[in-house]
Amino acid sequence: MTQTVFHRARWICPVNRPPIEGGMVAVTGSRITGAGTKNDLKEADGSSVVDHGDVAILPAFTNAHTHLELSLLENRTTTGGSFVDWLRSLLCERDKLNHKDFNHAIACGLDICRKNGTGLIADISNTGRSADHLNKTLTKSVLFLEAIGLDPEKLPVCLAEFHALYDRLKIKHPFTGVAAHSPYTVSPELFSEIHALSANGFPILSVHVAESDNESEFLAGKGPLYDLMRERNFRDGDWTPPMKSPVQYMDMLGLLTRDTLCVHLVQVSDSDIELLSQRRPRICLCPRSNQKLRVGTPPVEKLFRKGLPIALGTDSLASNDDLSILKEMARIREIAPVVSPDEIIRMGTINGATALNMEKQLGSIEEGKEASLISLSVTSSSSGTLYEEIVCDGYRKEIKWINQPQ
Ligand SMILES: [Zn+2]
Known part of the structure:
Protein backbone atom coordinates (compact mmCIF):
# COMPACT_ATOMS: atom_id res chain seq x y z
CA MET A 1 0.00 0.00 0.00
CA THR A 2 1.30 3.47 -0.85
CA GLN A 3 2.33 5.46 2.19
CA THR A 4 0.61 8.75 2.95
CA VAL A 5 2.87 11.68 3.80
CA PHE A 6 1.47 14.60 5.80
CA HIS A 7 3.18 17.86 4.86
CA ARG A 8 2.86 20.29 7.74
CA ALA A 9 3.57 24.02 7.42
CA ARG A 10 2.91 27.35 9.11
CA TRP A 11 0.40 28.02 6.33
CA ILE A 12 -1.44 25.90 3.79
CA CYS A 13 -2.91 27.97 0.92
CA PRO A 14 -5.43 25.76 -0.89
CA VAL A 15 -6.48 28.74 -3.11
CA ASN A 16 -10.08 27.47 -3.34
CA ARG A 17 -10.63 28.37 0.33
CA PRO A 18 -8.96 30.56 2.97
CA PRO A 19 -5.43 29.79 4.22
CA ILE A 20 -5.12 27.20 7.00
CA GLU A 21 -2.74 28.14 9.81
CA GLY A 22 -0.69 25.22 11.12
CA GLY A 23 -2.30 22.94 8.58
CA MET A 24 -1.26 19.86 6.68
CA VAL A 25 -1.57 18.46 3.18
CA ALA A 26 -1.89 14.69 2.91
CA VAL A 27 -0.22 13.23 -0.17
CA THR A 28 -0.52 9.60 -1.20
CA GLY A 29 1.73 8.74 -4.10
CA SER A 30 1.36 11.68 -6.46
CA ARG A 31 -2.18 12.67 -5.35
CA ILE A 32 -3.50 15.02 -2.71
CA THR A 33 -5.67 13.01 -0.34
CA GLY A 34 -6.64 15.78 2.07
CA ALA A 35 -5.86 19.24 3.40
CA GLY A 36 -6.79 20.82 6.70
CA THR A 37 -5.81 21.07 10.35
CA LYS A 38 -4.41 18.14 12.33
CA ASN A 39 -7.93 17.49 13.64
CA ASP A 40 -9.36 17.36 10.10
CA LEU A 41 -6.87 14.77 8.90
CA LYS A 42 -6.50 11.27 10.32
CA GLU A 43 -3.00 9.82 10.38
CA ALA A 44 -3.17 6.13 9.57
CA ASP A 45 -0.58 3.46 10.44
CA GLY A 46 2.46 3.77 8.27
CA SER A 47 1.93 7.44 7.46
CA SER A 48 4.65 9.98 8.11
CA VAL A 49 4.77 13.68 8.83
CA VAL A 50 7.20 16.14 7.28
CA ASP A 51 7.32 19.51 9.00
CA HIS A 52 8.32 22.23 6.52
CA GLY A 53 8.41 25.01 9.15
CA ASP A 54 7.75 28.69 8.48
CA VAL A 55 6.55 28.38 4.93
CA ALA A 56 3.32 28.58 2.98
CA ILE A 57 2.48 25.51 0.92
CA LEU A 58 0.79 26.48 -2.36
CA PRO A 59 -0.28 24.77 -5.54
CA ALA A 60 2.52 25.21 -8.10
CA LEU A 356 -5.99 25.38 -20.05
CA ASN A 357 -8.78 22.91 -19.14
CA MET A 358 -6.58 21.50 -16.36
CA GLU A 359 -8.61 22.68 -13.36
CA LYS A 360 -9.69 19.16 -12.40
CA GLN A 361 -6.07 18.04 -12.03
CA LEU A 362 -4.10 21.12 -10.98
CA GLY A 363 -4.23 24.71 -9.73
CA SER A 364 -5.43 24.27 -6.13
CA ILE A 365 -4.88 22.05 -3.10
CA GLU A 366 -7.91 19.77 -3.20
CA GLU A 367 -8.43 16.10 -2.60
CA GLY A 368 -7.92 14.08 -5.77
CA LYS A 369 -5.74 16.65 -7.55
CA GLU A 370 -2.12 16.07 -8.47
CA ALA A 371 0.35 16.93 -5.70
CA SER A 372 2.09 19.64 -7.70
CA LEU A 373 3.00 21.68 -4.63
CA ILE A 374 5.59 24.25 -3.65
CA SER A 375 6.61 25.96 -0.44
CA LEU A 376 7.50 29.59 -0.10
CA SER A 377 9.25 30.97 2.99
CA VAL A 378 6.97 33.54 4.70
CA THR A 379 6.96 35.64 7.86
CA SER A 380 3.27 36.58 8.12
CA SER A 381 1.54 35.68 11.35
CA SER A 382 -1.97 36.50 10.15
CA SER A 383 -3.99 35.38 7.17
CA GLY A 384 -4.75 39.05 6.52
CA THR A 385 -1.16 39.80 5.53
CA LEU A 386 -0.14 36.41 4.14
CA TYR A 387 -1.46 36.82 0.60
CA GLU A 388 -0.14 40.38 0.43
CA GLU A 389 3.30 39.08 1.40
CA ILE A 390 3.14 36.32 -1.23
CA VAL A 391 1.97 38.61 -4.02
CA CYS A 392 4.23 41.59 -3.32
CA ASP A 393 7.36 39.87 -1.95
CA GLY A 394 6.96 36.24 -2.98
CA TYR A 395 9.46 36.53 -5.82
CA ARG A 396 12.21 37.37 -3.30
CA LYS A 397 11.53 34.24 -1.22
CA GLU A 398 13.00 30.77 -1.40
CA ILE A 399 10.84 28.37 -3.43
CA LYS A 400 11.03 24.62 -2.78
CA TRP A 401 9.17 21.75 -4.37
CA ILE A 402 7.17 19.48 -2.07
CA ASN A 403 6.93 15.75 -2.71
CA GLN A 404 8.99 16.02 -5.90
CA PRO A 405 12.75 16.18 -6.58
CA GLN A 406 14.14 19.74 -6.62
ZN1 LIG B 1 3.69 35.12 -26.94
Missing part, protein backbone atom coordinates in the same frame (compact mmCIF):
# COMPACT_ATOMS: atom_id res chain seq x y z
CA PHE A 61 1.98 28.18 -10.42
CA THR A 62 0.53 28.12 -13.92
CA ASN A 63 2.33 29.97 -16.69
CA ALA A 64 -0.47 30.16 -19.27
CA HIS A 65 1.67 31.61 -22.06
CA THR A 66 5.33 31.19 -22.85
CA HIS A 67 7.58 30.21 -25.79
CA LEU A 68 10.26 27.87 -24.46
CA GLU A 69 12.07 27.66 -27.79
CA LEU A 70 12.87 31.39 -27.59
CA SER A 71 14.64 31.08 -24.23
CA LEU A 72 18.08 31.86 -25.70
CA LEU A 73 16.91 35.25 -26.96
CA GLU A 74 17.19 37.02 -23.61
CA ASN A 75 18.92 40.38 -24.19
CA ARG A 76 19.22 39.62 -27.92
CA THR A 77 16.16 41.59 -29.03
CA THR A 78 15.55 45.34 -29.37
CA THR A 79 13.27 46.34 -26.51
CA GLY A 80 13.78 50.10 -26.28
CA GLY A 81 11.95 51.10 -29.47
CA SER A 82 8.63 50.25 -31.07
CA PHE A 83 6.88 46.89 -31.04
CA VAL A 84 7.79 46.46 -34.69
CA ASP A 85 11.48 47.08 -33.92
CA TRP A 86 11.32 44.34 -31.31
CA LEU A 87 9.46 41.91 -33.58
CA ARG A 88 11.91 42.51 -36.43
CA SER A 89 14.87 41.84 -34.12
CA LEU A 90 13.15 38.73 -32.72
CA LEU A 91 12.59 37.26 -36.18
CA CYS A 92 16.16 38.10 -37.20
CA GLU A 93 17.64 36.46 -34.08
CA ARG A 94 15.34 33.45 -34.33
CA ASP A 95 16.46 32.86 -37.91
CA LYS A 96 20.01 32.38 -36.56
CA LEU A 97 19.04 29.50 -34.23
CA ASN A 98 19.72 25.93 -35.29
CA HIS A 99 18.27 22.63 -34.11
CA LYS A 100 20.75 22.36 -31.22
CA ASP A 101 20.03 25.94 -30.09
CA PHE A 102 16.27 25.32 -30.00
CA ASN A 103 16.72 22.19 -27.91
CA HIS A 104 19.08 23.98 -25.54
CA ALA A 105 16.62 26.89 -25.28
CA ILE A 106 13.71 24.58 -24.40
CA ALA A 107 15.74 22.74 -21.73
CA CYS A 108 16.89 26.07 -20.21
CA GLY A 109 13.36 27.50 -20.29
CA LEU A 110 11.91 24.46 -18.55
CA ASP A 111 14.59 24.63 -15.88
CA ILE A 112 13.87 28.32 -15.25
CA CYS A 113 10.11 27.64 -15.02
CA ARG A 114 10.70 24.90 -12.48
CA LYS A 115 13.02 27.05 -10.34
CA ASN A 116 10.27 29.68 -10.31
CA GLY A 117 7.73 27.21 -8.91
CA THR A 118 5.76 26.69 -12.12
CA GLY A 119 4.04 23.32 -12.33
CA LEU A 120 1.90 23.86 -15.43
CA ILE A 121 2.87 25.70 -18.59
CA ALA A 122 1.29 26.49 -21.92
CA ASP A 123 4.13 26.39 -24.42
CA ILE A 124 3.69 28.02 -27.80
CA SER A 125 5.88 26.31 -30.36
CA ASN A 126 6.52 26.89 -34.05
CA THR A 127 8.74 23.84 -34.41
CA GLY A 128 7.10 21.26 -32.10
CA ARG A 129 10.54 20.49 -30.68
CA SER A 130 9.40 20.97 -27.08
CA ALA A 131 7.18 17.84 -27.12
CA ASP A 132 10.06 15.49 -26.29
CA HIS A 133 11.36 17.78 -23.55
CA LEU A 134 7.94 18.32 -22.00
CA ASN A 135 7.30 14.59 -21.84
CA LYS A 136 10.46 14.04 -19.81
CA THR A 137 9.83 16.69 -17.15
CA LEU A 138 7.68 16.76 -14.01
CA THR A 139 6.19 20.05 -15.24
CA LYS A 140 2.71 19.52 -16.68
CA SER A 141 2.03 21.20 -19.97
CA VAL A 142 -0.20 22.06 -22.87
CA LEU A 143 1.71 22.34 -26.13
CA PHE A 144 0.24 24.77 -28.66
CA LEU A 145 1.58 24.35 -32.18
CA GLU A 146 1.44 27.86 -33.65
CA ALA A 147 0.47 28.72 -37.22
CA ILE A 148 1.65 31.85 -39.05
CA GLY A 149 0.72 32.79 -42.61
CA LEU A 150 -0.88 35.62 -44.54
CA ASP A 151 -0.13 34.60 -48.12
CA PRO A 152 -3.10 32.78 -49.75
CA GLU A 153 -0.85 31.20 -52.38
CA LYS A 154 1.23 29.51 -49.70
CA LEU A 155 -1.79 28.37 -47.69
CA PRO A 156 -2.10 24.80 -49.09
CA VAL A 157 1.59 24.01 -48.50
CA CYS A 158 1.59 25.75 -45.14
CA LEU A 159 -1.47 23.75 -44.04
CA ALA A 160 -0.14 20.43 -45.28
CA GLU A 161 3.10 20.92 -43.30
CA PHE A 162 1.15 22.10 -40.26
CA HIS A 163 -1.22 19.10 -40.34
CA ALA A 164 1.65 16.63 -40.64
CA LEU A 165 3.52 18.13 -37.69
CA TYR A 166 0.35 18.46 -35.60
CA ASP A 167 -0.52 14.77 -36.17
CA ARG A 168 2.98 13.71 -35.07
CA LEU A 169 2.87 15.92 -31.97
CA LYS A 170 -0.56 14.66 -30.87
CA ILE A 171 0.95 11.18 -30.63
CA LYS A 172 3.94 12.44 -28.66
CA HIS A 173 2.19 14.79 -26.24
CA PRO A 174 -1.27 14.12 -24.73
CA PHE A 175 -2.29 17.78 -24.56
CA THR A 176 -1.40 19.24 -27.92
CA GLY A 177 -3.48 22.10 -29.19
CA VAL A 178 -3.10 24.75 -31.86
CA ALA A 179 -2.41 28.47 -31.79
CA ALA A 180 -2.84 31.13 -34.46
CA HIS A 181 -0.12 33.73 -33.95
CA SER A 182 -2.05 37.00 -34.28
CA PRO A 183 -4.50 39.02 -36.37
CA TYR A 184 -1.57 40.61 -38.24
CA THR A 185 0.24 37.39 -39.19
CA VAL A 186 -2.63 34.97 -39.87
CA SER A 187 -5.00 35.31 -42.81
CA PRO A 188 -8.76 34.86 -42.28
CA GLU A 189 -8.55 31.61 -44.29
CA LEU A 190 -5.76 30.24 -42.10
CA PHE A 191 -7.60 31.33 -38.93
CA SER A 192 -10.61 29.37 -40.13
CA GLU A 193 -8.55 26.21 -40.82
CA ILE A 194 -6.74 26.40 -37.48
CA HIS A 195 -9.99 27.04 -35.64
CA ALA A 196 -11.48 23.88 -37.21
CA LEU A 197 -8.46 21.87 -36.05
CA SER A 198 -8.93 23.18 -32.54
CA ALA A 199 -12.66 22.40 -32.55
CA ASN A 200 -11.88 18.78 -33.46
CA GLY A 201 -8.93 18.37 -31.09
CA PHE A 202 -7.73 19.97 -27.86
CA PRO A 203 -10.51 22.55 -27.75
CA ILE A 204 -8.60 25.74 -26.94
CA LEU A 205 -7.20 28.10 -29.57
CA SER A 206 -4.45 30.41 -28.31
CA VAL A 207 -4.02 33.77 -30.09
CA HIS A 208 -1.98 36.92 -29.33
CA VAL A 209 -4.62 39.68 -29.49
CA ALA A 210 -4.34 43.47 -29.10
CA GLU A 211 -0.73 43.44 -27.95
CA SER A 212 0.40 46.77 -29.45
CA ASP A 213 -0.88 49.86 -31.18
CA ASN A 214 1.08 48.75 -34.27
CA GLU A 215 -1.33 45.80 -34.50
CA SER A 216 -4.34 48.14 -34.30
CA GLU A 217 -2.79 50.32 -37.04
CA PHE A 218 -2.21 47.30 -39.26
CA LEU A 219 -5.88 46.30 -39.02
CA ALA A 220 -6.73 49.88 -40.01
CA GLY A 221 -4.56 49.54 -43.12
CA LYS A 222 -1.50 51.52 -42.03
CA GLY A 223 1.59 51.59 -39.85
CA PRO A 224 5.06 50.02 -39.71
CA LEU A 225 3.84 46.42 -39.38
CA TYR A 226 3.04 46.64 -43.12
CA ASP A 227 6.73 47.20 -43.87
CA LEU A 228 7.77 44.30 -41.69
CA MET A 229 5.19 41.98 -43.22
CA ARG A 230 6.38 42.98 -46.71
CA GLU A 231 9.96 42.16 -45.64
CA ARG A 232 8.65 38.74 -44.60
CA ASN A 233 7.03 38.19 -48.03
CA PHE A 234 3.53 39.37 -47.15
CA ARG A 235 1.74 40.75 -50.23
CA ASP A 236 -0.63 43.51 -49.22
CA GLY A 237 -2.58 43.21 -52.47
CA ASP A 238 -4.13 40.08 -51.00
CA TRP A 239 -5.19 41.79 -47.82
CA THR A 240 -8.22 43.98 -47.21
CA PRO A 241 -7.84 45.81 -43.91
CA PRO A 242 -10.92 45.08 -41.78
CA MET A 243 -10.88 48.58 -40.22
CA LYS A 244 -11.71 47.06 -36.87
CA SER A 245 -9.96 46.81 -33.51
CA PRO A 246 -8.16 43.49 -32.90
CA VAL A 247 -10.92 42.36 -30.52
CA GLN A 248 -13.68 43.33 -32.98
CA TYR A 249 -11.77 41.61 -35.79
CA MET A 250 -11.54 38.37 -33.81
CA ASP A 251 -15.27 38.60 -33.22
CA MET A 252 -15.92 39.26 -36.92
CA LEU A 253 -14.04 36.03 -37.71
CA GLY A 254 -16.20 34.14 -35.20
CA LEU A 255 -13.18 33.49 -32.99
CA LEU A 256 -14.06 35.50 -29.90
CA THR A 257 -15.54 32.49 -28.14
CA ARG A 258 -15.18 30.68 -24.83
CA ASP A 259 -12.69 28.32 -26.48
CA THR A 260 -10.26 31.04 -27.54
CA LEU A 261 -7.42 31.98 -25.19
CA CYS A 262 -6.79 35.67 -25.90
CA VAL A 263 -3.25 36.56 -24.88
CA HIS A 264 -2.23 40.17 -24.01
CA LEU A 265 -5.36 42.37 -24.54
CA VAL A 266 -3.43 45.58 -23.94
CA GLN A 267 -4.82 47.83 -26.69
CA VAL A 268 -8.51 47.46 -25.89
CA SER A 269 -11.17 50.15 -25.69
CA ASP A 270 -14.15 50.21 -23.36
CA SER A 271 -16.35 48.90 -26.18
CA ASP A 272 -13.83 46.05 -26.72
CA ILE A 273 -14.10 45.22 -23.03
CA GLU A 274 -17.89 45.21 -23.33
CA LEU A 275 -17.60 42.77 -26.24
CA LEU A 276 -15.19 40.60 -24.23
CA SER A 277 -17.63 40.53 -21.33
CA GLN A 278 -20.38 39.32 -23.69
CA ARG A 279 -18.31 36.67 -25.50
CA ARG A 280 -16.24 35.65 -22.46
CA PRO A 281 -13.14 34.18 -24.10
CA ARG A 282 -10.34 32.86 -21.92
CA ILE A 283 -7.84 35.60 -21.04
CA CYS A 284 -4.12 35.48 -20.32
CA LEU A 285 -2.25 38.68 -19.45
CA CYS A 286 1.53 39.05 -19.65
CA PRO A 287 2.01 42.45 -17.98
CA ARG A 288 5.78 42.42 -17.60
CA SER A 289 6.33 41.52 -21.25
CA ASN A 290 4.07 44.46 -22.13
CA GLN A 291 6.10 46.68 -19.79
CA LYS A 292 9.42 45.61 -21.30
CA LEU A 293 8.15 46.20 -24.84
CA ARG A 294 6.50 49.50 -23.80
CA VAL A 295 3.25 48.60 -25.55
CA GLY A 296 1.01 49.69 -22.68
CA THR A 297 -0.68 48.23 -19.64
CA PRO A 298 -3.53 45.71 -19.78
CA PRO A 299 -6.79 47.04 -18.29
CA VAL A 300 -6.74 44.56 -15.40
CA GLU A 301 -9.22 46.40 -13.22
CA LYS A 302 -11.79 46.82 -16.00
CA LEU A 303 -11.54 43.17 -17.04
CA PHE A 304 -11.75 42.09 -13.41
CA ARG A 305 -14.84 44.22 -12.77
CA LYS A 306 -16.55 42.45 -15.69
CA GLY A 307 -15.97 39.17 -13.86
CA LEU A 308 -13.64 37.87 -16.57
CA PRO A 309 -11.23 35.27 -15.12
CA ILE A 310 -7.65 36.33 -15.79
CA ALA A 311 -4.74 33.90 -16.13
CA LEU A 312 -1.10 34.99 -16.20
CA GLY A 313 1.80 34.28 -18.54
CA THR A 314 5.37 35.48 -18.82
CA ASP A 315 5.59 35.31 -22.62
CA SER A 316 9.15 34.42 -23.65
CA LEU A 317 12.62 35.51 -22.59
CA ALA A 318 12.70 37.49 -25.84
CA SER A 319 10.40 39.99 -24.09
CA ASN A 320 10.89 39.29 -20.39
CA ASP A 321 13.79 39.10 -17.94
CA ASP A 322 12.71 35.79 -16.41
CA LEU A 323 9.84 33.31 -16.36
CA SER A 324 8.47 34.11 -12.88
CA ILE A 325 4.71 34.05 -12.35
CA LEU A 326 5.31 35.52 -8.87
CA LYS A 327 6.78 38.62 -10.54
CA GLU A 328 3.75 38.80 -12.88
CA MET A 329 1.57 38.74 -9.76
CA ALA A 330 3.57 41.58 -8.20
CA ARG A 331 3.16 43.59 -11.43
CA ILE A 332 -0.60 42.99 -11.42
CA ARG A 333 -0.72 44.30 -7.84
CA GLU A 334 1.11 47.46 -8.99
CA ILE A 335 -1.18 48.20 -11.91
CA ALA A 336 -4.46 47.08 -10.29
CA PRO A 337 -4.29 47.79 -6.56
CA VAL A 338 -8.06 47.38 -6.33
CA VAL A 339 -7.75 43.67 -7.10
CA SER A 340 -7.18 41.74 -3.86
CA PRO A 341 -4.04 39.61 -3.33
CA ASP A 342 -6.11 36.42 -3.02
CA GLU A 343 -7.62 37.10 -6.46
CA ILE A 344 -4.13 37.69 -7.86
CA ILE A 345 -2.92 34.36 -6.43
CA ARG A 346 -5.88 32.71 -8.17
CA MET A 347 -4.72 34.32 -11.45
CA GLY A 348 -1.34 32.63 -11.07
CA THR A 349 -2.75 29.22 -10.09
CA ILE A 350 -6.32 27.99 -10.57
CA ASN A 351 -7.32 30.58 -13.22
CA GLY A 352 -4.39 29.48 -15.37
CA ALA A 353 -5.27 25.81 -14.90
CA THR A 354 -8.89 26.59 -15.83
CA ALA A 355 -7.80 28.54 -18.92
